[in-house]
Amino acid sequence: MRRFFGNKNFTVGFLLSAAVVLAAALSLLWTPYDPNRMSALERLEGPSLRHPLGTDQYGRDTLSRILAGAVNSILVGLVTVAIGLVLGVALGLLAAYGGRAADEAIMRLADLLFGFPAVLTAILITSILGPSMVNAMLAIGIFYIPVFARLTRAVARVVWEKEFIAAARASGIGELAIVRRHVLPNILSPLLIQGTIQFAVAILAEAGLSYLGLGTQPPHASWGRMLNEAQTFLDTSPWMAIFPGLAIAWAVLGFNLMGDGLRDVLDPKMARLR
């Protein structure tokens, strides 16, 4: 533990991210106002004691909506990284150990997916499947599969050359058991680092898709959606855009810093190279 908190990046990133997670948890129990409660009398108000971060064009409380939006962002991060990790690690291991044909097939597919601009393909997927938060998560998650597959394949190959794998094979342990008990634990830290960073990217990507109207649908609160709605009132009510924007920056910065810090601590060789 001390090892982690001795690292400035990790500590700052952890505190920022923890605040987002806490905000999300809090919003499930309590928000100052119902995030979807409209009030014709309180439209487009600036920050005040009653509404610390102001209100939007329907009189909804921005603070409450940002808190509720945090749930959305965390959920997107969790689900997309989970999709990427589960399928990416499985495919990466298959590419690393499943023979040449499997390797070629999986890696060329990954190249193909990498060849497309991510945002364009995400737009394509959401416009085919229909705009919704679930489809946005799918679209982002699919992009994470090759990211994790490539990483897994690379580090798994390095681990396979280690002598303790040879020793395990010499003691007659089956290949699957070796992968599970000896390879997986030894590739966990790079996956954890990558996962944290992709978490940040997912938050940004979901905000982008929602901003374009392809992600979370109204009336649900989403930071990207809020930016979209604020656009019309940028001249008169800039706070409507500033606060969700800050929330996105806060969360992305937090998870990114945490990922960097994790890398510094868990992978000292990489840290020195940078």
Next chain:
Amino acid sequence: MTDEALLSIENLRVRFRTPEGTGTAVDGVDLAIAAGETLGVVGESGCGKSVTALAVLGLLAAPPAEIEADAVRFAGRDLLGLSAEERRRIRGREIAMIFQEPMTSLNPLLPIGRQVAEPLRVHLELSAAEARDLAATWLEKVKIPDARRRLGDFPHQLSGGMRQRVMIAMAMVCRPRLLIADEPTTALDVTIQAQILSLMRELKEETGTALLLITHNLGVVAQTASRVVVMYAGQIVEEAPVARLFEEPFHPYTRGLLRSIPVLGGRTGLEAGRLAEIPGLVPAITERLAGCRFAGRCPHAFALCRENAPPLFAIGPAHHARCWLQVHPERRRRDD
């Protein structure tokens, strides 16, 4: 090549097919180990001794390796004819292996107790508790102090010598009939080497396992083995009982190896002469050689050596050497 041999290898050939060409790492090796015997296999790096062991265990990736043999028999079974799954069941259960690098041969993220217990769970299907108990017994047998309390230790908490003891425990838990030790002491301090060797001798006595000891260190062989095989460039060049090999080495390569052992207290300080060496390098495995493979480095080599590869000649009782000097003794230079 007697019938009661535990492991007998006949005419083993291992080639590696690479984009740069095909290399022959092992070229026609015959080996036999009787139950309970200790056979030393000696040679420089790259002479094919480790590849031979890995081929026996079925641990060489094919491709790029191509393994052929007239027979590889272990306890009456033809190893090369077995399926991958059948060979896996033999590894660790009946033939175990320990490696050179104790620092990297243990999984850094698993407690040593679990690593020693793993073969037990896989091969003997013991419960976690039974395997843990037996693992503790074996850690005691390899003289890890306070073994029971150290089951949860991670490899980084142990010294190199302790880790090699753990490796030995891991290899021996299932009481294999053959233990292959590939340079088991090379990475260790001299004092620790002696401890590990005597530990291996003790365990061997106790379990009756046969030992195939691969090393480049003739001193290790002298202390441990009863019979020695000297390999050079993928072939056996000399084979003899250990005492005979040290007293009457025949092959110029064996003689060179013996001369290049530093003698402690033999010559000291300023008078210390230069340690004898064998000039030149082992030929690359991709080289195609006519004649004797050692001819290029041999002080006695003559025309015949460069043109025709010598067969393995009988030199004396249980003593063979692959050298034309057997039939042309007059060619041996006096000073050797």
